[in-house]
Amino acid sequence: MVSEDISPIAGWIAAIPLWQRYDYSAEAAQRGLEQALARADLLLTVDVDDAFACGLAWCVPRGAFGRSYYLRLLGVQSGLHSAGLGATLLGAAEREAAHSASDLVLLVSDFNADAQRFYQRQGYRQVGAIPGYVLPDVTELIFWKRLVPSGAH
Numbered sequence: 001m002v003s004e005d006i007s008p009i010a011g012w013i014a015a016i017p018l019w020q021r022y023d024y025s026a027e028a029a030q031r032g033l034e035q036a037l038a039r040a041d042l043l044l045t046v047d048v049d050d051a052f053a054c055g056l057a058w059c060v061p062r063g064a065f066g067r068s069y070y071l072r073l074l075g076v077q078s079g080l081h082s083a084g085l086g087a088t089l090l091g092a093a094e095r096e097a098a099h100s101a102s103d104l105v106l107l108v109s110d111f112n113a114d115a116q117r118f119y120q121r122q123g124y125r126q127v128g129a130i131p132g133y134v135l136p137d138v139t140e141l142i143f144w145k146r147l148v149p150s151g152a153h
């Protein structure tokens, strides 16, 4: 991701119903992505034809337990779901993370059954749950995957 991508990405993130439920506004996404870029988080985007940066994988190195990569956000612009972009982004993030970490950890909302199915298919399994962690009425499920060390592919 480059800084010119931030504003359009923040726009489509804020339009996704999941993040509206978390009150994640375009302004908050913009601020978060600017800080992430400055901190050198892992920020991967995908383009489709003339739609640039219509998907984003945002990972924080050592963001889980000071050890594992934390997948802070994975999203694809509405209208482009279920075309394989999310799987492509996640695979690229895993390959990059495997250079310096052995695991990737993420949170997924209890009500987001589609995303849970997606992550399970990508080899993640639920290892825990935190009730009311972000929203009082939602349990965040902790998903985890052991990464194949780079060089062992």
Ligand SMILES: CC(C)(COP(=O)(O)OP(=O)(O)OC[C@H]1O[C@@H](n2cnc3c(N)ncnc32)[C@H](O)[C@@H]1OP(=O)(O)O)[C@@H](O)C(=O)NCCC(=O)NCCS
Pocket: 016, 018, 074, 075, 076, 077, 080, 081, 082, 083, 084, 085, 086, 087, 088, 107, 108, 109, 112, 114, 115, 117, 118
């Ligand atoms: C989850 C998401 C990143 C997957 O990317 P994608 O490009 O749509 O996924 P792929 O084409 O690689 O895989 C398709 C699978 O994604 C999941 N998926 C599709 N649309 C989805 C949506 N609106 N919300 C959540 N998951 C979705 C389904 O499991 C789907 O499998 P199915 O076709 O058998 O139902 C993307 O759909 C998205 O941005 N969803 C909204 C935000 C979200 O839920 N992010 C994850 C937060 S933890």
